Amino acid sequence: MSVLASSPSPAGLEPFRHPALFYRGMDEYLAGTLPFIEEGLAAGEPVAVAVPGAQLEALRAGLGAAAPRVRLLDMTRAGRNPGRILPGVLFAFADEHRDAEFVRIIGEPIWAGRSEVEYPACVQHEALINHAFTGRSVEILCPYDVAALPADVLEDAERTHPTLIDPAGPRYSSRYAPDDVLADYNRALSAPPEAPTLLVDAPTLASARAFALAEARRAGLEPDRADDFELAVNELVTNSIEHARSRSVLRVWVEDGHLVGEASDTGRLDDLLAGRRPAPPEQSRGRGLLLVNHLADLVRIHRSARGTTIRIYMKL
Incomplete structure (x- = not known):
């Protein structure tokens, strides 16, 4: 399963790409992420990876001697607060390499350990990426563990990513509607307890x-x-x-x-x-x-x- 940087956007013009990678198990994970990284390195493109620790270590091992050429970040730390991911991880890396013709990033902000309180901020983050990077020569690949995540989370991924990738290959998402997601998750917060x-x-x-x-x-x-x-x-x-x-x-x-x-x-x-x-x-x-x-x-x-x-x- 290879993610090709040359895959066109639905409009055919937008240089920014934001696919979701649906994987089941570490073999599918590595099959979907390692070629994405290796193709970028072969083209001389800057590559960053921000994913949870177990996936990070698997990628580090899979990259072998090439690992030092990739910015590797543990998303459970760098992205503990979803509101920190855009400025502290994605923008930080992309802006550092503004002179590059193209920049590749793997970001996995949603994993099975996320709480119900955290999740709305996570899915809003995924929707906002589409506005934040419009017009920029950047691809942000977001893996989703279909074996561990609930069905509604995977449905939201289809709404926040214009392209979906699974072992059968890439396809356009007919559900893509990031602005609807932002509106849907602008929900009233739970009532606070009696508090100072x-x-x-x-x-x-x-x-x-x-x-x-x-x-x-x-x-x-x-x-x-x-x-x-x-x-x-x-x-x-x-x-x-x-x-x-x-x-x-x-x-x-x-x-x-x-x-x-x-x-x-x-x-x-x-x-x-x-x-x-x-x-x-x-x-x-x-x-x-x-x-x-x-x-x-x-x-x-x-x-x-x-x-x-x-x-x-x-x-x-």
Whole structure:
């Protein structure tokens, strides 16, 4: 099973390609991924691989002496927060090689160990890739384990990838509709429990930081991570005040082994890629959500006519 970089897009013109690889077992996995990597290396193209640890080690072994020529990343670390994958993995590698004629990346953001809380952020990430890389000479191949993942996850993969590849070869996805996926998964977040709440405006920003740090310490976060939580919360409430021109309702609680912080306001966050684009060095502002994605283990966002809610999770 070989994934050919020359496979045309449905339109025949778009240089960006985003196929899903449906595999069952390690033999099919390697048959679908190793030729993709080897063809890129033979053509002198930069290649990166960001997949979970077991798959990563199998690819490293399969590449043998060629492995040092490939950027190898453990997605369970680099992409623990799906909101970090675009800026920290995909854009980071593609932008590093802007002068290359073509760039290849294998990214596996969805695996059987993902939780129900994480999954909506994962599938939104897959849908957003199609907007983020339009017009760029990049191919991002996304493997899906058909033996381990539920049927609805595989159906979503058909909606977020224009091309599907299995042992029979590539085919176009008749279900491809990434914007529908983004709308479908813009779901109201679960109701928070009774939790400490603070109403934050510009004069009370310092109080919000102190509140976040105290709750992080009380929950048992390590000192460095408690500082990270304080910083992430500060960015969320500051965004509400500066960009949404709204007071922020801040809540903090513990849930399923995570410290959770939530900031709600009455503003509209219409830019779906906010916090997912790398900031150029000369940009001094507008880095808040990017920093939040870097610090948190998970970020969930809900947009509605009444405002925006952003919820962050940090593992205890």
